[in-house]
Amino acid sequence: xxxxxxxxxxxxLVGPHEEVEQAWVVGGRLTFERPTAAGHxxxxxxxxxxxxxxDAHCHVGLDAHGAVDDDTTRAQAETDRAAGTLxxxxxxxxxxxxxxxxxxxxxxxxxxxRHIARTRRYIRNFAHEIEPEQLVTQVRxxxxxxxxxxxLVGDWIDRDTGDLAPCWPADVLQAAMAxxxxxxxxxxxHCFSEDSLPDLIDAGIDCIEHAxxxxxxxxxxxxxxxxxxxxxxxxxxxxxxIADSAEAKFPVYARHMRDLHARRYDTVRAAFEEGVMVFCGxxxxxxxxxxxxxxxxxxxxxxxxxxxxxxxxxxxxxxxWLGRPALTEGASADxxxxxxxxxxxxxxxxxxxxxxxRGRRW
Ligand SMILES: [Zn+2]
Numbered sequence: 001x002x003x004x005x006x007x008x009x010x011x012x013l014v015g016p017h018e019e020v021e022q023a024w025v026v027g028g029r030l031t032f033e034r035p036t037a038a039g040h041x042x043x044x045x046x047x048x049x050x051x052x053x054x055d056a057h058c059h060v061g062l063d064a065h066g067a068v069d070d071d072t073t074r075a076q077a078e079t080d081r082a083a084g085t086l087x088x089x090x091x092x093x094x095x096x097x098x099x100x101x102x103x104x105x106x107x108x109x110x111x112x113x114r115h116i117a118r119t120r121r122y123i124r125n126f127a128h129e130i131e132p133e134q135l136v137t138q139v140r141x142x143x144x145x146x147x148x149x150x151x152l153v154g155d156w157i158d159r160d161t162g163d164l165a166p167c168w169p170a171d172v173l174q175a176a177m178a179x180x181x182x183x184x185x186x187x188x189x190h191c192f193s194e195d196s197l198p199d200l201i202d203a204g205i206d207c208i209e210h211a212x213x214x215x216x217x218x219x220x221x222x223x224x225x226x227x228x229x230x231x232x233x234x235x236x237x238x239x240x241x242i243a244d245s246a247e248a249k250f251p252v253y254a255r256h257m258r259d260l261h262a263r264r265y266d267t268v269r270a271a272f273e274e275g276v277m278v279f280c281g282x283x284x285x286x287x288x289x290x291x292x293x294x295x296x297x298x299x300x301x302x303x304x305x306x307x308x309x310x311x312x313x314x315x316x317x318x319x320x321w322l323g324r325p326a327l328t329e330g331a332s333a334d335x336x337x338x339x340x341x342x343x344x345x346x347x348x349x350x351x352x353x354x355x356x357x358r359g360r361r362w
Pocket of ligand 1: 057058059091283286
């Protein structure tokens with residue numbers, strides 16, 4: 001049975017540089033005022049309290065072959081919850097996962113509709129596969145189907161040239177971005193290569209996924225225009241394997257992927273140091289399992305983000321960027337409690353002591 005009141009004995013890490021001693025959960029909501037009414041069943045939870053972790057690039061309802069059934073979808077979402085990931089930006093899914101919004105035990109999802117890719121230029125069964133003249137119409141449809149985000153596949157291997165190549169002409173991107181923004185949606189794009197980035201940034205893209213192809217020029221442009229990146233380093237780790245299996249048929253592509261992989265940490269660090277916003281995303285649900293947010297935070301730190309910034313990329317600033325509350329008075333109690341201070345040791349994130357979602361402990 002759920003307790004009437006949870007007493008979080010703290011410290012409660014309400015911001016990267018701000019903590020309060022203790023807090024309570026009453027009626028599913030966080031409060032910093034001690035409840036006065038007597039007769040409550042109060043349960044104590046000791047430890048360092050963080051906002052529920054954010055996986056800003058995740059796919060719920062998807063595996064390597066396409067959409068999965070509702071039971072598998074639920075198991076994915078439960079794996080995220082157990083790992084403390086309580087807010088997911090779904091970066092494209094062919095499954096209808098709207099039912100999750102009515103499941104109080106599952107993480108909150110911000111959807112980007114279904115991926116929009118060029119015909120036969122993406123993983124089979126994932127995307128709406130279309131040609132450039134259809135892009136604006138499809139972007140409008142996904143902007144209306146999602147929760148404020150649209151996901152494009154910005155580049156992919158071109159089997160004719162045997163290397164990564166941009167998928168969309170610049171003028172079409174300009175029109176598509178304007179259409180999404182008109183509907184109040186932000187746009188992000190899957191980009192591995194260098195060449196797709198200038199046109200996307202110039203067209204007003206809001207975020208770049210993976211972003212392995214950033215150069216000094218595009219880093220400067222992204223910083224200037226407030227374009228965020230979600231590097232998904234736990235996924236970039238698979239590039240050498242992708243390169244090995246492509247080697248025989250596409251040696252140029254294979255070399256390119258190895259090169260992008262080799263400089264992945266330098267790329268992320270350079271972007272961060274230039275002022276580009278960097279967020280935690282795992283790309284779980286394509287080929288990777290769910291529940292990897294702690295590993296991605298560790299990777300961001302390995303790339304060169306200071307510990308507190310790597311942590312913020314999965315908590316306070318990620319929530320602010322996505323327009324969702326963190327640990328504020330009256331907010332839904334979506335939080336994670338750790339036995340030690342994650343600001344001192346990011347390894348602590350891998351093993352939450354308690355997960356509280358909508359005020360209920362899991
Ligand atoms: Zn993805």
